[in-house]
Amino acid sequence: xxxxxxxxxxxxxxxxxxxxxxxxxxxxxxxxxxxxxxxxxxxxxxxxxxxxxxxxxxxxxxxxxxxxxxxxxxxxxxxxxxxxxxxxxxxxxxxxxxxxxxxxxxxxxxxxxxxxxxxxxxxxxxxxxxxxxxxxxxxxxxxxxxxxxxxxxxxxxxxxxxxxxxxxxxxxxxxxxxxxxxxxxxxxxxxxxxxxxxxxxxxxxxxxxxxxxxxxxxxxxxxxxxxxxxxxxxxxxxxxxxxxxxxxxxxxxxxxx
Amino acid sequence: xxxxxxxxxxxxxxxxxxxxxxxxxxxxxxxxxxxxxxxxxxxxxxxxxxxxxxxxxxxxxxxxxxxxxxxxxxxxxxxxxxxxxxxxxxxxxxxxxxxxxxxxxxxxxxxxxxxxxxxxxxxxxxxxxxxxxxxxxxxxxxxxxxxxxxxxxxxxxxxxxxxxxxxxxxxxxxxxxxxxxxxxxxxxxxxxxxxxxxxx
Numbered sequence: 001x002x003x004x005x006x007x008x009x010x011x012x013x014x015x016x017x018x019x020x021x022x023x024x025x026x027x028x029x030x031x032x033x034x035x036x037x038x039x040x041x042x043x044x045x046x047x048x049x050x051x052x053x054x055x056x057x058x059x060x061x062x063x064x065x066x067x068x069x070x071x072x073x074x075x076x077x078x079x080x081x082x083x084x085x086x087x088x089x090x091x092x093x094x095x096x097x098x099x100x101x102x103x104x105x106x107x108x109x110x111x112x113x114x115x116x117x118x119x120x121x122x123x124x125x126x127x128x129x130x131x132x133x134x135x136x137x138x139x140x141x142x143x144x145x146x147x148x149x150x151x152x153x154x155x156x157x158x159x160x161x162x163x164x165x166x167x168x169x170x171x172x173x174x175x176x177x178x179x180x181x182x183x184x185x186x187x188x189x190x191x192x193x194x195x196x197x198x199x200x201x202x203x204x205x206x207x208x209x210x211x212x213x214x215x216x217x218x219x220x221x222x223x224x225x226x227x228x229x230x231x232x233x234x235x236x237x238x239x240x241x242x243x244x245x246x247x248x249x250x251x252x253x254x255x256x257x
Numbered sequence: 258x259x260x261x262x263x264x265x266x267x268x269x270x271x272x273x274x275x276x277x278x279x280x281x282x283x284x285x286x287x288x289x290x291x292x293x294x295x296x297x298x299x300x301x302x303x304x305x306x307x308x309x310x311x312x313x314x315x316x317x318x319x320x321x322x323x324x325x326x327x328x329x330x331x332x333x334x335x336x337x338x339x340x341x342x343x344x345x346x347x348x349x350x351x352x353x354x355x356x357x358x359x360x361x362x363x364x365x366x367x368x369x370x371x372x373x374x375x376x377x378x379x380x381x382x383x384x385x386x387x388x389x390x391x392x393x394x395x396x397x398x399x400x401x402x403x404x405x406x407x408x409x410x411x412x413x414x415x416x417x418x419x420x421x422x423x424x425x426x427x428x429x430x431x432x433x434x435x436x437x438x439x440x441x442x443x444x445x446x447x448x449x450x451x452x453x454x455x456x457x
Contacts, residue, residue: 031338145351148343152382153310153330154389155398156353203369204344 006228009118013220015126016174016181017190019133021216022140023174024195025209026167029144034082035072036175036191041089042068043176044110044184048096051106058125058180065172073168113183113235122181129173136170141205143167186235190216193242197249215245264288264326264399264429265309267453269318272301272308277316279304284453288323288396291430291445300450302433303333306401309431326399331386333403337378341371345381354389361416376410383417387424395428402432406439418442 027036046064050057068085075081093110096103133140143159178187198211222245223238230237263285271280279301286292294302307313308320310330322328329352345366349356357363362384365377373381383405402421409417421443424430434440440447 029343145343145347148348149351151312151330151332152335152352152386153312153328153332153401154352154354154385155327155329155400156389199340199342202342203367204342205347208342 006116008120008123009115010224012118012123012126012181013115013224014217015123015130016178016187017216017220018213019126019129019174020178020182020187020190021194021212022133022137022209023171023178024191024193024216025198025212026140026144026171027191028195028199028208029205030147031078033192034079034086035069037188038072038082038085038089039065039068039172040175040179040184040188040191041086041093043172043179044107045089045092045096046176047110047180048093048103048106051102052096052100057106058176061176061180062172065176066169069168069172110179110184111235112233113186114180115182115234118181122177126177126181129170129177132170133174136166139163140167140170145205182238183235186238189239189242190219193246194219197246200250201252211249215249216242219245262287264290264323265321265431267305267318267320269455270308270315270320271317272304272313272320273316274313279454280316281318281455282450282453283318283455286399286429286431288429289427291424291443292432292448293440293445294431294433294450295435295440295447296450298435302450303403305450306330306403306431306433309399309401322399323397325397327397328399328401329386329389330401331382331403331405333407335378335382337371339371341369343370344368345370348381349385352385352389354385357384357388357420359384359416359420361413374410375408376413379405379408380413380417380420384420387420395425398428400424400428400430402430402434404433404435406434406436409439414439421445 027033043061043065046061047057050060072082072085093107097107139159143163146159175187175191178190182190194215195208195212197215198208201211202208219238219242223234223241226232226241227234227237265286267282267284269281269283271277272282273279282305294305296302304313308315309322310328345368348370349366356366362380365373365381370378383402386402387400405417406414418439421430430445432445
């Protein structure tokens with residue numbers, strides 16, 4: 001199917017897809033879709049900037065992504081401010097690409113994705129994030145569930161502040177690594193669309209996660225199977241496949257109910 | 258707290274969000290009480306409950322809970338997102354609540370929250386608000402219910418009254434309602450809020 005050359009990209013892509021699906025379920029429950037767009041765009045801006053300055057791409061992307069998330073967390077505005085930050089990130093990438101040839105190449109790489117060129121370093125980073133996701137899952141679930149109860153108030157103690165910080169750091173890492181491996185549009189599609197489709201099929205939090213994982217992984221495998229033999233770029237194919245699967249889930253439920 | 262038996266005390270408290278809109282208000286709620294704050298719309302009953310949980314601000318005076326008191330609140334409305342892929346079990350887990358014994362509530366536990374009727378959703382929230390904080394002694398619990406009779410249809414109204422009436426005697430209940438029949442059936446005392454307001 002893949003040959004030795006494509007084994008590392010395939011495994012890295014599969015792993016990061018699983019992590020993004022989990023993150024997408026959390027973002028869906030938190031209603032933080034615009035935050036994800038802004039964060040992803042600034043991670044891309046960080047990657048492009050790093051290419052111009054010859055700095056480590058992952059570190060700069062993580063730093064800018066974390067900065068954006070810290071800014072957005074300070075505001076109760078969940079739509080307009082994240083949208084403005086997203087547009088500013090888009091403008092920053094466009095300006096960098098217009099003025100520096102390296103930036104132009106890097107911007108194209110972030111937009112189209114570099115899955116086929118993913119190496120062992122990215123695979124290790126994604127594998128570590130995958131293991132961290134499994135370890136953090138009980139805490140993440142607690143934070144997401146607790147976020148649902150307002151305006152009601154529980155007498156039970158809220159999740160510890162450090163757990164909330166860990167959730168944000170994990171989310172930043174998932175979106176930045178996902179964007180590096182799959183490309184920004186494909187990472188955002190994997191983040192947002194499977195969870196949206198799963199929300200129509202699931203009957204509780206656990207099945208939301210399982211459906212999101214199943215749709216995301218199915219989308220990755222279908223896109224992989226289509227893009228290679230048809231000699232098409234992977235990222236746009238993945239976006240279209242995820243869109244189709246999410247709509248199918250939505251329409252399937254509507255027909256069934 | 259002036260009295261060891263007081264779980265909530267307001268002393269010339271002025272409450273509001275951006276600016277004070279209620280008060281000065283002075284009252285003492287004894288531990289184990291079953292109080293219903295009554296009065297016309299807009300007098301500030303809900304605001305007082307929100308100030309107790311920290312959702313509204315105390316602009317002047319004092320509003321104090323007895324040490325180690327844990328508070329839960331059933332808000333007047335809890336709009337549900339569409340879609341909202343959570344079940345009754347998920348809601349109870351989120352609230353840190355015990356699985357209820359009542360068969361009518363247990364029957365709701367596997368259903369999606371966004372597919373419950375308005376009355377079922379209110380009953381489920383009420384049950385979770387009354388039973389949350391597992392392992393905490395009832396004497397340390399202050400339960401705030403803001404218009405719990407809202408949205409309850411005839412089918413679930415009796416279950417809601419049963420839930421309230423079955424609260425352990427040591428836990429304290431402070432609620433608001435315009436529904437006199439509901440208050441009587443639940444066995445709570447009527448306390449007009451206006452009686453606790455005074456001039457500056």
